Amino acid sequence: MPKTPDYFAGKTIIITGAASGIGRATARIFAREGANVVCADINEAGAQATASEVNGKGSQALALAVDVTSRQAVNAMVERALAAFGSLQFLFNSAGAAIRRAKFLEIDDALLEKTFALNVNGTLYAMQAVLPHMLAQKHGVIVNMASMAHRRGGPGSSVHYAAAKGAVVSMTMGVAREYATSGIRALSISPGPIQTPFQAAAQSSPELIKRFLDDIPMGRFGEPEEIGELVLFMCSDACPFMTADTVYVNGGGGWR
Numbered sequence: 001m002p003k004t005p006d007y008f009a010g011k012t013i014i015i016t017g018a019a020s021g022i023g024r025a026t027a028r029i030f031a032r033e034g035a036n037v038v039c040a041d042i043n044e045a046g047a048q049a050t051a052s053e054v055n056g057k058g059s060q061a062l063a064l065a066v067d068v069t070s071r072q073a074v075n076a077m078v079e080r081a082l083a084a085f086g087s088l089q090f091l092f093n094s095a096g097a098a099i100r101r102a103k104f105l106e107i108d109d110a111l112l113e114k115t116f117a118l119n120v121n122g123t124l125y126a127m128q129a130v131l132p133h134m135l136a137q138k139h140g141v142i143v144n145m146a147s148m149a150h151r152r153g154g155p156g157s158s159v160h161y162a163a164a165k166g167a168v169v170s171m172t173m174g175v176a177r178e179y180a181t182s183g184i185r186a187l188s189i190s191p192g193p194i195q196t197p198f199q200a201a202a203q204s205s206p207e208l209i210k211r212f213l214d215d216i217p218m219g220r221f222g223e224p225e226e227i228g229e230l231v232l233f234m235c236s237d238a239c240p241f242m243t244a245d246t247v248y249v250n251g252g253g254g255w256r
Contacts, residue, residue: 002033002236009034012085013235014077016068016126017095019046021196022145024053025224026092026231031059033232038081040066041095060085068095068122078129087137090235091130093123093144096168098161101208107160119164120171127175131184138183141235144172146188146246157208165190169246176244185243187234192250195221218251 002008013030017023019041027037031054039054041047044065054061062084066077081088096119099111123144134140147165154162169188176186193212213219227249233239234247 001233001238003238006034007237008232008235010036011089012036012038012081012087013090013092014038014040014081014088014126014130015092015094016040016066016122017093017145018050019043021094022191022194022224022227023092023094024050026094026228027051027054027061028057029225029228029232030054030090031057031061034059035090036060036062036085038062038064038077038084040064040068040077042067068093068125069117071121071125074122074125075129078126078133082133088130088133089137089140091126091140091142092231092235093126093142095122096145096147096165098158101157101205102160103156104159112160115160115164116167119161120167123168124171127171127186131175131179134184135179135182140184142172142175142184142186143231143234144168144186144188146172146190148190148192148248148250150190151248172246173244180243185234185240187243188246189227189230189234190246190248190250191222191227192216192248192253193221194224194227196224216251216253218253220251222249222251 013035015023015027018027018039027050030037037054039047039050047063051061051063064077067073099114146168149162150166172186172188
């Protein structure tokens with residue numbers, strides 16, 4: 001939570017991947033705090049539904065259909081956000097996916113390229129698009145979605161995804177350190193399994209889901225809201241010395 005009452009009121013956050021899961025939960029949480037929320041997703045209907053929830057909480061929302069693998073689309077997203085709300089303080093790059101599960105020797109060029117385009121390029125494009133505006137106002141916080149997979153390597157199912165999320169962690173650290181004296185903070189979050197549509201989209205088998213659960217001492221998946229509240233804290237004025245790091249949220253598991 002922020003130190004200052006109403007800290008987020010009237011401030012603006014762009015959330016990619018806002019149509020479902022962690023992105024939608026985070027949009028609701030920022031709406032609760034009075035922020036303007038730009039709900040961006042390739043799923044236009046889902047983005048609209050999230051924006052409706054934000055408006056229902058009394059905050060202002062802008063729903064945008066955005067393919068984050070297109071630099072042009074991401075640049076247009078930021079320009080539309082600025083046109084709607086005048087300024088931009090926060091960016092949460094939540095869009096990402098493993099595309100599909102695959103053993104290492106089954107990873108072909110198409111899967112590798114799609115995985116990196118979504119998780120790495122999409123994050124890079126959004127950061128490059130917002131940074132000039134954040135630098136001009138000498139303030140901004142960027143939070144990127146990484147994964148515990150980058151610590152474990154994704155053996156047997158998602159080396160391609162783990163590698164992409166490792167790139168996100170490194171890129172976040174580099175941006176944070178490059179702009180640390182310019183009023184910009186950048187952080188990443190590396191969750192363990194979270195109860196979202198991600199697992200179904202990635203074609204996670206029941207056996208893989210059980211293996212994930214067996215590795216979590218708490219005996220459950222995380223909830224999207226538990227990540228959204230962390231994003232809120234990271235963006236707040238309660239942690240001004242916090243930058244460059246990735247934060248692990250995993251119920252005590254994921255280290256074996």
